[in-house]
Amino acid sequence: MITDVLRARLAGFEEEYRTTEARLADPEVVADRARYVELSRRYRELGPIVATTASWRAAVDDLEAARELLTSADGDDRELLRSEVADGEADVERLEEELRLLLLPRDPNDDRDVIVEIRGAEGGEEANLFARDLFEMYRAWAARHGWTFEVLSSSPSELGGFDQVTFRVAGDGVWSRLKFEAGPHRVQRVPVTESQGRVHTSSATVVVLPEADEVEVEIDPSDLQVDVFRSSGPGGQSVNTTDSAVRITHLPTGVVVSMQDEKSQLQNRAKALRVLRARLLQAEQERQAAEASGARRAQIGGGGRSEKIRTYNAKENRVTDHRIGLTLHQLDRVLAGDLDAVSDALLADERARRLAEG
Numbered sequence: 401m402i403t404d405v406l407r408a409r410l411a412g413f414e415e416e417y418r419t420t421e422a423r424l425a426d427p428e429v430v431a432d433r434a435r436y437v438e439l440s441r442r443y444r445e446l447g448p449i450v451a452t453t454a455s456w457r458a459a460v461d462d463l464e465a466a467r468e469l470l471t472s473a474d475g476d477d478r479e480l481l482r483s484e485v486a487d488g489e490a491d492v493e494r495l496e497e498e499l500r501l502l503l504l505p506r507d508p509n510d511d512r513d514v515i516v517e518i519r520g521a522e523g524g525e526e527a528n529l530f531a532r533d534l535f536e537m538y539r540a541w542a543a544r545h546g547w548t549f550e551v552l553s554s555s556p557s558e559l560g561g562f563d564q565v566t567f568r569v570a571g572d573g574v575w576s577r578l579k580f581e582a583g584p585h586r587v588q589r590v591p592v593t594e595s596q597g598r599v600h601t602s603s604a605t606v607v608v609l610p611e612a613d614e615v616e617v618e619i620d621p622s623d624l625q626v627d628v629f630r631s632s633g634p635g636g637q638s639v640n641t642t643d644s645a646v647r648i649t650h651l652p653t654g655v656v657v658s659m660q661d662e663k664s665q666l667q668n669r670a671k672a673l674r675v676l677r678a679r680l681l682q683a684e685q686e687r688q689a690a691e692a693s694g695a696r697r698a699q700i701g702g703g704g705r706s707e708k709i710r711t712y713n714a715k716e717n718r719v720t721d722h723r724i725g726l727t728l729h730q731l732d733r734v735l736a737g738d739l740d741a742v743s744d745a746l747l748a749d750e751r752a753r754r755l756a757e758g
Contacts, residue, residue, distance in 0.1 A: 523602025528561030540737025547571030
């Protein structure tokens, strides 16, 4: 039930929404790019709250009208109105739950794009091939949602997998969904290198970083050690005759980022700085949450076969997410980028837990 205190909060949000809408039409605000972007973000945040509040008020009015009519109705009209009252009560309850969820504190990264790092872990070359499968899965998933997908860095392995690949995903809702992909992923299948048809278990780690703006994470150039070298391909052979690859070390934290995919040293440096900012932002958020490096460790684990957030079993065409106990016999569809069934379940679980903790 919506309390008087909550009603007052909702009224305050409606007033802020109207005020923000008016300010966005002010020429002075439009001319101030930073202020305009900030107000636009707030306007988008308030939109769902205001729309759901309007729907809730309309549902409450309809319910009260149906109850009033029920008191004086008889015969068939009474049965019909009883049904309308029951439907109205369900609508009001559903909208009140939506409002409680909308009013919970937002994840500070919800509006951010993300940088994803995938590495082959245990399992040798099969782990690297699995890392590529995960990469292709996320690329297909991004295409389904209309998200922008940009490869920042990759280190191909000898059989066409990835020792490591880093990419950026941009678009509405990317953090809210991709954040659940962070952690060790385990695959059980017959490797292409297996001659006797035995099933092997391998793993790859996925790290998901919120992307940081330059103004959010200022980096002092004197804190950077920049090394340049020649790009290399599978097996370490040189694929470039110029020193275009860049390795940046952030001296205060020891964070190291390398980029070599571009032929231009400047382009590789720019990409490396983007990844570095993302890592530094995540480290700062962890520090503020008193989690230090534990959160990132929780994401990647040790990469061991026994540590996993999800298992992909080829023989049974099965995907199991161990965090919520979800099992789907749709491995082929999931690896083809149809990941929404898993993602929706994880979102629903998170919302239920947040409402319970309220």
